[in-house]
Amino acid sequence: MRRLVVTFLLFLNFALAGPAAAQSFADYSGRDLYMRFCASCHGVTGAGDGPVGQGLAVMVPDLTTLRRRSGGQMNTAQLREIIDGRAVVISHGTRTMPVWGYEFWVEEGADMEAEAAVRTIVDQLIAYLRSLQT
Template structure:
């Protein structure tokens, strides 16, 4: 039974990663993120002035990392697996909102992460708004 359970748990890792839907990612951003991070993802959303720590400029993620966009790191922050210290914890409930981890996200360097379709799409859109 344990072998069967382990085998079933590994099936998603063998599946090909689905392409990102950046249009859907943009819609998700405006529904869930723009209130803090702003309409152009630079940190100036309507809630920014009442937050203790200002939201980060999401267009500079790659610039802050020598031009590399860390797909898996950003996905782990959004889905709540890695706490964001300036938030005082996890991203506000989005791990719960974006729920089911059933999609494999692949990084250019070969790393993989099992996450949700919504997180994959949102990360895909965030990668498109990076500026130097």
């Protein structure tokens, strides 16, 4: 059920974006990307209180305390891996959060250019997360 909800959400996000390849998500601002792909679980302000997140079996982390929780500094390389899925964040045996590196790569056309677009998208997201720190 949880997987279904997440799959549906992803479908909705990408479907609303219109025909694939017409526009790259790499052109979106970090805020727009966050609102479209992350706020449903992590909440509009990043506090971890999004409507979909509340239906999950795991706690959705508060993204406004990333800096405080990591000793006053945000580790960009580590965040990149968490978001794109190279680092598996396991709270209950499996990763609940979608593997964004893969989702965006497919959406961007699944080729070399898509890889570059994914890097840009993830970096935009991290820059936006920086602006949310309390």
